[in-house]
Amino acid sequence: MTRPKKRFSQLIEEIDRTPWGPAEQTLVAEAVALAQEIGDEQLEYQARMRQTASANMNGATDVMLNSFAWCLARHDADPGRFPADLEYGGADLMWQFKWMASSLRSSPAFSQEQIAAVLDDMETHYRAADLGLSGVLTARFEDAWDAGRIDDAEALRVQLEATPRDDHSHCDACGRSQFAGFFAETDRDADAIRLVEEMIEGGFSCGEEPEHALSRVLVPYLRNGRGEEAKTAHLRSYRLAKDNPDNLRIVANNIVFTAITGNEARALSLVERHIGWLAHDGLNVDAHFAALAAFAVALDRVAATGHGETPVRGADAAALVPFFGPHDGPWSAADLAAAAWATAERLGAEFDRRDGTDGHARALERMRALGTESYDVPIRSDAFVAQPATVDPTDAEGWYERAMQLAQYGDEQGTLAALPHALEVADPEKRAQLLSMRLGILVALDRAEDAWPVLPERIAALRAAGKAEQADLEERLGLATFGLATPEDAAALDRELADAAALPAWSRGDLALSRASLHLRGDDADAALNLAEQAARAFAEAEDARLSNTTTLVAISALLHKGDTEAASALLDRLIAQDDLSTGHRAHALETRARIRGGSGDFAEGAADADEVCRLIAGFGATRALGSAHLLAGALWEDAGEPEKAVARFRVLARIAAQEGADATGADFRLARAMLAAGDAEEAAELFGTVLEREEKAEVEPASRAATAMLLARSLATAGEFGQAVGAYGYAADLFGQGEEYADQASAMSEQAKILARFDENDDALALLESAADIVRRAPDAVGVMADVLHNLGQAYGGRGDERAFALFDEVAALATEHEADWLRADVTDSRGRALAQLGRIDESVAAALTAADAFATIGDIGSAGGSELFAARVLVSNERGSDAVAVYRSAIEHGAEFPQLRQVAALELGDVLEGLGRHGEAAEVRALVES
Structure with missing residues (x-):
């Protein structure tokens, strides 16, 4: 059994390498409890210092305040045994001081006197420790700003900017974010945007940055007519913030953005997703105030679009009663908006009484005014879906017609749901028809035991309708005529x-x-x-x-x-052309034809049929079947190369799935994939992230989760989020490995390596490719992936002048020859030429590049042919063989006729070469090509 002190050391090491979150919080709590059990206050001090930081990052304000007070008391009593800085890479005690005043300010339960005392105590400790006062000024600035003392805050901001930075200053990310927020609130939008863009361009980040900073400039971007930048900032900010309840303010800013940009459905979705966060940190009341105001703005806009009666899922949770009060049944959007405004006003008044200002009242005025602004920045991952234009029948005859259409279409569950209403019809012949449908469906659903009691009713209805011979027949046959x-x-x-x-x-x-x-x-x-x-x-x-x-x-x-598809299609066409075809039968026939057309490669025609099916069945209330019809239509539009149209169909599918309790995860996966294909990478990344979270909670098998992670990574990379993309590709590779899908694992690692190489992390990229090459050999049948991975590794070796490249190129060339992959054979020959150049083997390099150019030209890839020639010409020029390069450049220019950039670069370079050779007239002639 591990000794307690050894176990404590293990816990500390594990805490320090575990990311913030529930797992890390559990480890910290265990370390504190173990130190108390051991009875060693120095060990407890180590654990509690980490607990303070953990609680700050995870929104556990009460834990943070108690832990900090305990540590400060020990430090003040004996700084030798309890030093301010444990030098473990986390925040020291003096840095943690900055969190205290902010935390007290976040709840009106703490008085202004208490806050002032903490600020004074902080300054006393800083001066006693001979620390710079940047951290103290930062805390005083935050206090003045949060209290609404804007003039004081501005004076402190100016003083802070003039104060030298020190080890206890805010980091570059946090400092810029804080000032950006202040500038945005004081109508200095250009300054706010400048600070945040400096932060992004510099790659500055911290615990809640850049997501907080990005959320602060959403409205400034909009007001400056930069809607696309605002959309990109929103999607990135929300994606980074959405998993930590301590980011409630950040999410609130993003919700307001969606509300005022015409994305009310998304605003409602985000409110539903995060409304439970109100109950996360009972002492962070200022965040509650901000969130409630944001929720109110969003729900008002939802109501303004005609969806005020829409239920807000999750708002009736018991934990939210203190915020909204008791309520019978689900909250509607309109009612919850009013309740949110009322609670925000109450909390704001409590803060203003505490602070002796009207800061929070003015904040609410700004929010109400902001709620009236409108910008057109469409985001398509969420949208209100028009409900089917159907009204439930008002009598048995109407239900009879609906049941008939549902049955003729083939919607078994919909038919069963309609039958109880329809069977109230008086006509015995119609009752007989309805009972026949019930019997047929029950038998088809393997529920014969439920069907047998219905059979006597059917026979009785037949006799009442004057069909005694049919009744006798069914008495003899039992359920045989119904499919048994x-x-x-x-x-x-x-x-x-x-x-x-x-x-x-x-x-x-x-x-x-x-x-x-x-x-x-x-x-x-x-x-x-x-x-x-x-x-x-x-x-x-x-x-x-x-x-x-x-x-x-x-x-x-x-x-x-x-x-016999041809005969079936001909018969379908004749059937669909009939005038006497019912709506249900027509929808059935069109759906069948859509599938046939899709199977024959006539995707657009099949998709058009599927769209018509959607229209028809919406008209007779086939709600569940409507989702399947939109799935078919979306899939066919995808196959037809029309992802925009697929997005629209899959959005309806996703909404129906959510409403009906169907496979929402599968629907959202398809929607995200279509968005990625349509060029909406940022939105796709967010939705893939949501799908992946659900799959993880459901413990979906690893290879399936890996496929989602791969698409998430691709979306992130396309959106320019390369750091996150690397992590997502790595996660996908791990999952594929767990599922023993070695080809896919190697492919994920290869993609990860490409991004690392792009940012000059060449050693890490090479190590990944070497591992991927070993792994892909476990899947010899995956020829395409093997060739790609080995080729990439060969190129990495070649770039370093490593002779190992050539054996890999030989292997890839052999695969290309075996599988008649002419383009790959040309491409790997080009790679060979580039690797030879790195080794100074000039003649061989040029020969390989020109061979590649000829091969590309033979298969019609003229652009790649010109690229290989341009490389060969450059190799010759760099080795003082300009005269030999002239003909190669001219061929590249010829191949660049339809590729302007290639043509211009080759012409400019050739002009310089000719000039150096003294052939001035030819140089001028070639350079003229650039202008033409």
Whole structure:
């Protein structure tokens, strides 16, 4: 068993390498408890210093205040045993002082006198320790600003800027962010934007930066007509802030942005996602004030769009009663907006009484005014979806019509839901039809035990409708005519068919259709088709157009089972052209044709059919089926290369899935993928992140999560978030490894390496590629990935002049030859030329590059051919062989005819070469090409 002090040391080491969050908080609490159990105050001091920092980062204000007070008392009593700085890489005691006044200010429960005392105590400690006063001035500036003493805050800001920085100054990120927020609040938008852009360009970051800074300049960007920059800042800020409840203010700023930019649905979604954060930190009341005002602005805008009655999910949680009061049932957006304003006003008044100012009242005035501003910055990851234009029927006849259409379309669950209302119809023939549908659906759902009690009702309805022969037939056959597929049922149907000549035409058709359906389920398509034709003749004789069309759909299914797509398509076209086709049957037929067209590569035509299905079934209330129809339409538009249209369909799918409790994660995954394809990388990254979180909570198998992580990484990289992309690719690689998907693991590592190399992290990139090359050899059938990884590693070696490159190039070339990959063979030849140049093997390098150029030209890639020639020419020039380079440059210019940048670069360089050779006239002639 590990000794307590050894265990304590292990805990401290683990804490110091664990990121902020619940896992780290648990470790810290364990370390404090263990130190107390050991009875060693110096160990407890080590643990509590970390606890103060942890609580600050995770929004546990009460824990932070208590922990800091304990540590400060020990330090003041014996600074030798309890030094201010433990030198562990975290915040020291004097730095933590800066958090205290801010924390006291965040709750009106603490008086202005208490806050002032903490600030004075902080200054006393700083002076006693001979520290610079930048940290003290920062705390006093924050105090004046938060209290609404703007003139005092401005004077302190000027003084702070003139004070030399020291070890206890805010870091570059936090300092810029803080002043940017102050400038934005005091109508100095240009200064706010400048500071934040300096911060981003400099790559400055900290615990809650740059997400806080980005959120502070959202409105300044909008007011300066820079909507796209504002959108990018919002998406990045929110993505970085959305997982930590201590970031409530940051999220609040982002919610206001969505509300005033025409993204009210997104605003509502964010309110629902984060409203529970109000209960996270009971002492951070100032953040509650800011969040409530933001929620109110957002919900007012939701109401203004006509969605005021929309329920706000999560607002009725018991933990939120102190904020909104008791309420019967779910809160609507409009009602919750009023409650949020009221609570924000109450809290603001408490702060202003404490501070003796009207700072919070003025803040609310600004928020109300901001709520009236409007900017057009569409974000498509959330949108209100128009509800199907249907109204529930008001009588049994209306429900009868709905049930018929649902059944004819094939929406079994929708039909079952409509039947209880429809069965109140008085007409016994209609009741018989409805009961037949119920029986058929129950049998199809393997619920025969529920179907048997319904059969007597069906038979009674038939007799009441004057169809005694059909009633007798069904008494003899039981559930056989409703799809029960036991051998006995099939044999009974065959016997009745053999003796059916005396039966009415409708009954003969019903028998043939029932037996055809069983043949179809038994994969005997020819028999099914023959019986469908027999049924069609009988129903035509009975003049029943509805069942004639049903029979045609069965015949189409039989043809598709036979693989006769051409005949099935022709029959579908004729059926869809009929005037007597019901809406339900038309939707069914169009959906079938959409799938056939998609399978034949006619994606746009299939998508158009699927869109029409969506319109039709929305009209008769097939709510659940509407999601599936939009899924089909979106998938077909994706395949048609129309991701914008796919986004619109998948958004409806996602909304329906959320409303109906269906697969929202799958729907959001498809929506995010379509957004990425449509060029909305930032929005896609956010949505992929949400999908990944859900998959992790659901403990989805690793390889599936890895696929989501890969798309998240690709989205982040496309959006320019390269640091996060590297992490996401690394996470994907780990997950693929757990799932033993070695080719995908190697691919993720290769993508990670490409980004690292882009930022000159070449050693790390090379190490990743070497590992990826070892891993990909475990998946020899993944030829494409293997060639890519080995090629990338060869290029990395080649860039360093490492001879190992050539064996890899040989291997890739052999794969290209084996699999007739002509472009890859040309590309790896080009890479060989570049590697040879690094080693000073000039003739071989030029020969390889020109060979690559010829190969590219042969397969029609003229741009790449010109690129290889340009490289060869540069190698010659750099080795004082300008005259040899002239012809190569001219060929590159010729190949650059349709590539202006290549043509201009080659022409400029050739002009310089000709000038150096004394061929001035030719140089002028070539340079003229640039102007043309």
